[in-house]
Amino acid sequence: MWRVIVLLVGRVIQTSSDIFTLQQYYTAMSGIQGVPEYVETDVFDGREICYYDSNNRRKVPRMECMATLDPQYWNTSTKESQRSQQEFERIFALERYKRNETGGLHTLQMTCGCQYDSKTGKPQYFGPKKAYDGEKLTAGPLEFTYDCIKILKMYILNVSGCVDKTVPPDVSVFLSGFPPSTIMCHATGFYPEVNITWYREGKQVHGSVSDLLPNGDGTFQKKSVINISADTWRAVHLYTQYTCKVEHGTEFFKITEYVYSCKISDIELGLFIHTLRFSNRSGSEGN
Incomplete structure (x- = not known):
């Protein structure tokens, strides 16, 4: 039996030079050989800049300019991602238990994020959107405690300049x-x-x-x-x-x-x- 995995994909595009966005994706998977059981990514103004998975267990930069950040940032961010992995995998196991699913291909996904207008100082939050095997979840303790705007402002300060360039299709x-x-x-x-x-x-x-x-x-x-x-x-x-x-x-x-x-x-x-x-x-x- 084939199962289709539907990923939660957000459309986060910077609309002006004053507005910045951050979207974070969390995915837990089972039954897929050779694929990490947990993946986490940060997307800043529509570009993936950070990545973590359960195989390497390290938060790593996806863009060259991110590698210049203080090593302490990567150590702290890695520990936070490891805690997120533990919590997300716990909820994933609970969802499978409620459905009496002990094997096979299954996924749990969440996306959430925020937007900041540097001219007005106004923040905006969106999500979380959650899905199990591609079906939307309307209940369950899947929210993580973190300061989205604080992280976004750090990205604005350190990496906004290297994501301004356009790349033709x-x-x-x-x-x-x-x-x-x-x-x-x-x-x-x-x-x-x-x-x-x-x-x-x-x-x-x-x-x-x-x-x-x-x-x-x-x-x-x-x-x-x-x-x-x-x-x-x-x-x-x-x-x-x-x-x-x-x-x-x-x-x-x-x-x-x-x-x-x-x-x-x-x-x-x-x-x-x-x-x-x-x-x-x-x-x-x-x-």
Whole structure:
């Protein structure tokens, strides 16, 4: 029996130079060989900067500038993460016991965080969001005692300068099925957020868009999928033009694909040809 693990992923993007965010993720897992049973990460302004797991039992930096912090910080932070691990694993065992689950693949997850406006001094807290095997938990003592704003201010003071740079996306388009039934536009390796838009024959069409997912190196990935209707293959014209446009700040990246169709007897065939890849760093263009 296969089980799908649904991770709690927050969309934390810095909206201005005065507003900063911190989101923390806690995950306990069982039944997955070779994977740490407990993982904890800190995400500052949308970039993963700290990491801890039950195998190494040390809080470590994910960004080069974090390594310059006082070693005492890492010792103290490691002890706090070890205490969090003990508490989280205790609750995880309790949840499994309540469900009479002694083995197999299971997960317990929590995300929480805060936001600070350095201009107004106003703090904001969000979470915690909790889930067991991907199902939301509405009760249970899963909150940890810590000063989120204090930690966030420390990150603002020490590492905000090294997360300001932008990283452009690598954009690809993939075809699924034969004849094709879906087209996926995948952007990865970027920071901060991107916007993905689809066009069919120059007209904007709706596509399903995934959550923002971390790559583990401070960058993100995102995808958008559109369906190719059967009418495309029955159309009189020879091809249909699909364009994926990925906007990243003032830059944009476009990939245009032509889906060719032909019909032999009663069998419809499709051919997918990559015809155009275009990027513009000035930000001035049409569709």
